[in-house]
Amino acid sequence: xxxNMLLLYLLVQQTTALGVVKELxxxxxxxxxxFMFALALVGEWFDRKVHGRLQHRVGPFYTGWHGxxxxxxxxxxxxxxxDIVQKGADVKSxxxxxxxxxxxxxxxxxxxxxxxxTGIISFEGDLVFLIFLATMYTITVILTGxxxxxxxxxxxxxxxGLQLVAFEVPLALSALTPAFVVAxxxxxxxxxxxxxxxxxxxxxxxxxxxxxxxxxxxxxELLTFYIAPILQLQPFxxxxxxxxxxxxxxxxxxxxxxxxxxPISFASLLVSLMAEMEKVPFDIxxxxxxxxxxxxxxVSGKKLALFRASGDLEMIFGAGLAATLFxxxxxxxxxxIGVTPIERMLGAFPLGYIIGxxxxxxxxxxxxxxxxxxxTAFARFRxxxxxxxxxxxxxxxxxxxxxxxxxxxxxxxxxWKFASTLIIIALSML
Amino acid sequence: xxxxxxxxxxxxxxxxxPEHFQIIVEGETVVDVKPRIGYVHRGIEKAxxxxxxxxxxxxxxxxxGICSNAHQCTFMMAAEEAGGIEVSEKAQxxxxxxxxxxxxxxxxxxxxxxxxxxxxETLFMYVxxxxxxxxxxxxxxxxxxxxxxxxxxxxxxxxxxxxxxxxIRKGLDxxxxxxxxxxxxxxxxxxxxxxxxxxxxxxxxxxxxxGAVGPTIRASGVKFDVRKNDPHLKYDEADFELITWDTCDxxxxxxxxxxxxxxxxxxxxxCLDHMPKKGDIMPEKLIRRVPEGEAYSRFxxxxxxxxxxxxSNGTDKPYRVKIRTPTMANIxxxxxxxxxxxxADVPIALASIDPCFSCEDRVTFVDIEKGKTWTWTREELRKxxxxxxxxxxxx
Numbered sequence: 001x002x003x004n005m006l007l008l009y010l011l012v013q014q015t016t017a018l019g020v021v022k023e024l025x026x027x028x029x030x031x032x033x034x035f036m037f038a039l040a041l042v043g044e045w046f047d048r049k050v051h052g053r054l055q056h057r058v059g060p061f062y063t064g065w066h067g068x069x070x071x072x073x074x075x076x077x078x079x080x081x082x083d084i085v086q087k088g089a090d091v092k093s094x095x096x097x098x099x100x101x102x103x104x105x106x107x108x109x110x111x112x113x114x115x116x117x118t119g120i121i122s123f124e125g126d127l128v129f130l131i132f133l134a135t136m137y138t139i140t141v142i143l144t145g146x147x148x149x150x151x152x153x154x155x156x157x158x159x160x161g162l163q164l165v166a167f168e169v170p171l172a173l174s175a176l177t178p179a180f181v182v183a184x185x186x187x188x189x190x191x192x193x194x195x196x197x198x199x200x201x202x203x204x205x206x207x208x209x210x211x212x213x214x215x216x217x218x219x220x221e222l223l224t225f226y227i228a229p230i231l232q233l234q235p236f237x238x239x240x241x242x243x244x245x246x247x248x249x250x251x252x253x254x255x256x257x258x259x260x261x262x263p264i265s266f267a268s269l270l271v272s273l274m275a276e277m278e279k280v281p282f283d284i285x286x287x288x289x290x291x292x293x294x295x296x297x298x299v300s301g302k303k304l305a306l307f308r309a310s311g312d313l314e315m316i317f318g319a320g321l322a323a324t325l326f327x328x329x330x331x332x333x334x335x336x337i338g339v340t341p342i343e344r345m346l347g348a349f350p351l352g353y354i355i356g357x358x359x360x361x362x363x364x365x366x367x368x369x370x371x372x373x374x375x376t377a378f379a380r381f382r383x384x385x386x387x388x389x390x391x392x393x394x395x396x397x398x399x400x401x402x403x404x405x406x407x408x409x410x411x412x413x414x415x416w417k418f419a420s421t422l423i424i425i426a427l428s429m430l
Numbered sequence: 431x432x433x434x435x436x437x438x439x440x441x442x443x444x445x446x447x448p449e450h451f452q453i454i455v456e457g458e459t460v461v462d463v464k465p466r467i468g469y470v471h472r473g474i475e476k477a478x479x480x481x482x483x484x485x486x487x488x489x490x491x492x493x494x495g496i497c498s499n500a501h502q503c504t505f506m507m508a509a510e511e512a513g514g515i516e517v518s519e520k521a522q523x524x525x526x527x528x529x530x531x532x533x534x535x536x537x538x539x540x541x542x543x544x545x546x547x548x549x550x551e552t553l554f555m556y557v558x559x560x561x562x563x564x565x566x567x568x569x570x571x572x573x574x575x576x577x578x579x580x581x582x583x584x585x586x587x588x589x590x591x592x593x594x595x596x597x598i599r600k601g602l603d604x605x606x607x608x609x610x611x612x613x614x615x616x617x618x619x620x621x622x623x624x625x626x627x628x629x630x631x632x633x634x635x636x637x638x639x640x641g642a643v644g645p646t647i648r649a650s651g652v653k654f655d656v657r658k659n660d661p662h663l664k665y666d667e668a669d670f671e672l673i674t675w676d677t678c679d680x681x682x683x684x685x686x687x688x689x690x691x692x693x694x695x696x697x698x699x700x701c702l703d704h705m706p707k708k709g710d711i712m713p714e715k716l717i718r719r720v721p722e723g724e725a726y727s728r729f730x731x732x733x734x735x736x737x738x739x740x741x742s743n744g745t746d747k748p749y750r751v752k753i754r755t756p757t758m759a760n761i762x763x764x765x766x767x768x769x770x771x772x773x774a775d776v777p778i779a780l781a782s783i784d785p786c787f788s789c790e791d792r793v794t795f796v797d798i799e800k801g802k803t804w805t806w807t808r809e810e811l812r813k814x815x816x817x818x819x820x821x822x823x824x825x
Contacts, residue, residue, distance in 0.1 A: 055555035280549065281621065287549060290777055292443050379621035380549025382774045 031114040031357075033106060040109075040312035041071040043368055047315065050372035071312065075305050083301030090147040097147065098299070098306035101140040105313035108133050111244060112320040113329045115357040117252070118245035125239040127179060127247070130321070131172050134276060137314060138164045141285075144307075145295030156294025159383050160285035163275055166390035167282075171272035173398045176242070177265035178258045178325045180402055182250045183241040184409040248324055252331035259326040264401040266326040268394050270370065273318035275386070277311065280375035284383050316364070319371065323363035330356030433461070436773065440469050444547065444777035447787040451768075451780075458772050463765040471793040475751050482746040483509055483583055483720060491577045493753065494789040496539065498577045499532045500731035501753075506581040507662065508727035508740035509748070513720035520709040521585035526664040527598075527701045528571060528580050529729075530694040534605065535564045536732035537687045537694075540784045541612065544684060547778040548625040553615070560608045567601045570594060583720070585712030595702045602695050609691045616684050626681040630767040630779030633678055642763035644734020644756050645690065646783045648674045649682030656730035665730075667704075668697045680782040687784075718746045731756055733784045757783070758790035 026032055045060055045068050052059025060067025085091050111119040111130055123129075138160065145157030240246055251257055259266045275282040286294035299307055323329060332355065381389070434455050440448035448469040454462040474493055478486045490505045491498040503525055510517060538561040545553030565575050572578035572588055580586050590598070616622055632642065634650040647654050651674050657665040658672045673689045675682035724741040734756030743749040760783045771779045796803050806814070 055552050056559050057555060280551070283549060284774075287774075288443060290444065290774055376552045378550070379545070379553070379619075379625055381621065381624065382772065384772070385624055 026120050027110070031112075032110060032120055035114075036106065036109045036112075036313065036316065037309070039364075040309065040316045041075070042068065043316045043319070043364075044071040044312045045069075046365060046368055047372050050369055051376055054373065054376040075309060078305035078308065079302055081301040081304075083303060084298075086148075086150070086298055088149045089298060090149070093147040094144065094298075094303070097140050097144040098303040098310070101137060101144075102306045102310040102313075104133055104137045104140065105310035105317065108137070108317040109313050109320065112317065112360075113244060113248050113324055114320075114360055115330055115353045117248050117330070122243070122245050125242045127175060127242045127244055130244075131175055134171065134314075134317075135164070135168060137310075138276060141295055144299060145285075148295070148298035150298045152291040152293070152297040153295050155291045156285045156297070159291075160278075160295055162383055162387055163278075163282065163285060166387040167272040167275040167394075170268050170390055170394040170398055171276065173395065173402070174262075174265040174269035174272060175321065175325060177262045177398070177402055177405070178247045178250075179241045181258060181261055181405060182247055183238070184405070185250060185254070244324060244329075248329040248331060251328040257326060257328045261405060262326065262401050264397050266322065268398045268401075269322055269326070270367070270374075271394060272390075273322065274371060274374065275390075277315055277318055277371075279371060281378040281381050282386060283380055284386060287380060315368070315371070319364050319367035320360075322367045323360065327363045327367070328359075329363070330360040332356075332359040432456070438776065438780075444780060445787070447785075449785075449787040453768065453773075453776065455773060458774075460768050460771045460773065460776065463768045465761055465765055467761065467787065467791055468793050469791065470788045471791040472788070475753060478748055478751045480747070482718065483748065484716075484718065484746075486748065486751075487581060487583075488577075488579060490753075491579065494755065494786050495576050496536050496786065497532065497731045497733065497736070497789075499528050499580060500729055500736055502579070502581045503529060503663075504727050504729040504731075504736050504738045505740070505751070506583060507729065508725045508738040508751075509583060509720050509742065511725035511727060512723040512740050512742045514723070515584045515717060515720070517584055518710050518712075520589075520706050521711045522664050523701050523705040524586045524588075524590055524711060525581065526668070527590065527698050527705075528568070528578060528586075529663065530697045530701075531564055531568050531571070531598075532578075533694045533732045534691050535561055535568065536784075537691045538564065538609075540687060540732075540781075541616075541684070544778065544781055547781045548622070550621065553612075553622075557612065560605065563601050563604055567598055570597060582712055583717040585710065587712065589711050590702075590705070592707075595705075598698065599702060602698060606692065606695050609688065609695070613685075613688050613692070616688055622684070623681065625775075625778060626679065626684055626782075627677070628679050628681075629771060629775045630680045630683075630782050631678050631770065632763055632767050636766055637763055640762040640766060641759050642734075642783075643759045644731070644784075645683055645686045646734065646760050646763060648672075649686045650678040651676035654735075656728045656735050660728055662727075662729060664701060665697075668700050670694075670697050670700075680778055683782045719744065720746075720748070733757060733786060734759060755786065755789040757786045758792070760785070761790065 028034060048070070049059040049066065060070035063069040063073045085094060107121075108130060110121045111126055113119050113122075142157050142160050142164070145153040145160065247258075274280075278285055284294075286296060291297070296304065296307060436453045436455055438451040438453055439445050440450050450466040450469070452464040452466070453460055454464075474489060477489060481489060487502055487505060490501045493501045509515070538557050542554040542557035542561070545551070545557065568578060569575050571590060571594065572580050580588060632646065632650050634647070634652050637647045637650045638652060642650075643654065653672055653674055655672050656662065657670075670693045673686050673693060675686050675689075677685075720742040722742055722744040724739070727738045727740070729736045729738075736756055737752075737754040739750075739752035740748055741750045764780065764783050764785070767782065768776060768779055794803060795806060
């Protein structure tokens with residue numbers, strides 16, 4: 001993350017001196033850059049280990065406990081390697097692309113709600129921004145192959161571009177499906193109030209009597225201050241709906257992970273993310289037996305290290321996004337809230353955060369396992385088969401899922417609760 | 431649409447040996463292929479003329495690492511036929527067993543490599559792990575994992591004891607179970623179908639016309655197998671089926687190889703059961719000289735029909751040896767196979783004939799434009815090399 005962005009971020013937050021330190025810690029250490037980088041390396045190790053074990057191999061083995069430090073060792077080794085740029089390459093641009101790719105990847109993971117409902121960076125409509133960032137990442141990849149002016153690099157670039165064209169639409173559609181669900185749910189003031197209360201923006205209506213009394217003793221002004229605006233609440237706007245924090249909060253309140261409502265979209269998101277990450281059935285832009293290493297053929301040394309690290313970060317982002325949008329993110333089935341109002345009031349260390357982090361990691365690694373499983377089970381497709389498959393099957397199926405949800409919602413509005421429940425159950429059975 | 435030439439090789443990630451193909455494409459589709467061979471010519475035929483039969487036996491093994499036993503066995507069969515040397519019954523059985531074990535190892539190796547060509551790394555890992563079993567068996571029989579050095583004039587060098595036979599049977603049980611699994615996988619896995627079906631089509635008429643051999647032509651539905659058509663060793667008695675497949679494409683070649691592996695297991699079992707308990711495996715006195723004569727020996731190697739022509743002159747060295755390897759016979763069909771493929775399919779279509787370029791490399795002097803061929807003597811060759819080096823200023 002650049003210094004300017006950091007300063008801007010701090011300005012927006014209007015923090016004090018201690019606040020600045022806290023924010024810096026958040027961004028640089030936990031759950032920001034350092035934690036995410038470590039998580040990315042562990043994620044790569046997990047992926048390689050599972051992949052290896054599924055292939056009857058031992059996987060990484062020597063460095064650290066069961067080879068857990070292998071990705072870090074690889075990273076350091078690559079940093080120390082000679083950085084070769086061949087004749088005819090656009091040197092300046094080729095030096096820039098890995099840095100840009102790494103920055104984008106690091107920015108993307110900052111949006112993940114690691115331990116509470118929102119990530120370090122969050123604003124209204126951040127889901128759309130994330131999809132945009134994911135596209136930008138692929139575009140840096142395309143540019144890398146193009147700037148390298150290598151024959152294999154160019155073929156890889158073209159293939160990468162074709163894959164982008166094929167999977168951009170299903171990725172956006174499936175990532176936005178949860179937003180459709182939330183939009184339908186957040187149409188009455190009562191539900192909006194419940195949501196806001198849950199997120200801590202509005203913290204009274206759901207209190208128990210004891211909590212109510214406690215609060216009225218310690219901070220009576222909050223009571224009058226917060227109850228009044230409830231009656232004027234508006235349904236969620238489109239931007240509010242397209243916010244990761246709201247989608248996770250929705251899943252926590254209703255206690256329905258959205259994978260039950262939109263299983264096809266979840267599958268579609270996973271497939272599109274695998275295409276974006278160039279994992280095995282879709283590793284066409286870097287097909288070893290056809291075009292050496294595709295777009296990264298001429299990338300070496302530090303550049304390769306950065307690309308590999310950003311690839312790992314992207315994998316964490318992809319798995320984290322799927323876990324957040326469809327599996328409930330840091331909210332487990334039991335715990336409702338990251339921080340209880342009591343904890344917030346007393347300033348106690350929020351135990352909910354630790355539980356939230358645990359749940360998030362469990363879900364993240366579950367998705368990573370799924371990805372490793374899928375990439376073990378398939379052979380590489382051909383580029384024409386992939387694009388045809390994306391447009392013929394993936395997009396219509398995702399649209400069907402969204403349409404089915406809409407139909408269920410309308411039936412619900414017209415009072416045919418039974419039919420609507422039936423549709424939702426049928427969807428979750430898929 | 432405009433035509434472009436895409437060079438594949440001599441250095442290319444899909445090729446494991448240096449060979450050059452000029453691929454002429456219209457858009458993404460291959461319309462014509464011009465193979466050019468001769469990058470790794472090693473002059474083995476000539477070298478054999480200066481070596482005794484015993485030395486030659488170990489040299490021909492090096493023609494090909496994967497079908498080393500096939501080469502040695504064919505060479506020995508040719509010499510035995512030319513000189514009328516008897517081979518004992520037991521030696522014939524052992525030769526058959528080693529040949530079939532080698533076929534299993536080669537077909538499994540190919541299946542894994544084909545998996546890698548279509549990006550199916552898991553298949554590669556699984557198959558090559560199971561291939562270790564057959565490698566261990568071959569090591570137990572011959573002492574070597576490759577280049578088994580089993581054959582000698584009039585017999586084989588190592589015996590298969592009853593204990594070893596039991597060990598082989600155990601290994602075969604495991605291999606049969608695994609091969610059946612791969613058969614199921616190849617017939618049912620959808621991505622394999624997607625990447626191999628209707629790719630690299632070779633219709634039987636063209637295939638026969640161009641002289642294709644081995645699994646390449648059997649996948650086009652032609653019943654051509656030296657083991658059945660002109661049986662050598664013990665194949666006339668052994669109980670096995672001639673595998674063919676009629677899809678004429680790369681998928682057919684995958685299936686034929688997998689099914690042949692199962693047949694090979696059957697043949698080895700039969701051989702182990704019917705092998706005489708007692709008997710010499712080689713003549714008591716080592717045969718060094720082969721009486722005058724000539725012979726033409728055919729052998730069904732893993733990649734297809736392997737042919738040795740041998741002329742002996744009564745000394746301990748052959749007068750002339752001519753080798754025609756299966757890839758040599760298949761290379762023209764390969765050009766036909768590649769036509770109509772997409773560029774992305776070229777690696778797997780190329781691999782589908784199981785090419786071994788180092789075996790088949792030959793050198794001849796041809797001027798295509800003037801349409802003439804010529805021969806050079808050693809002096810002329812030396813003169814050319816001097817001129818060439820002066821021209822290029824290498825010294």
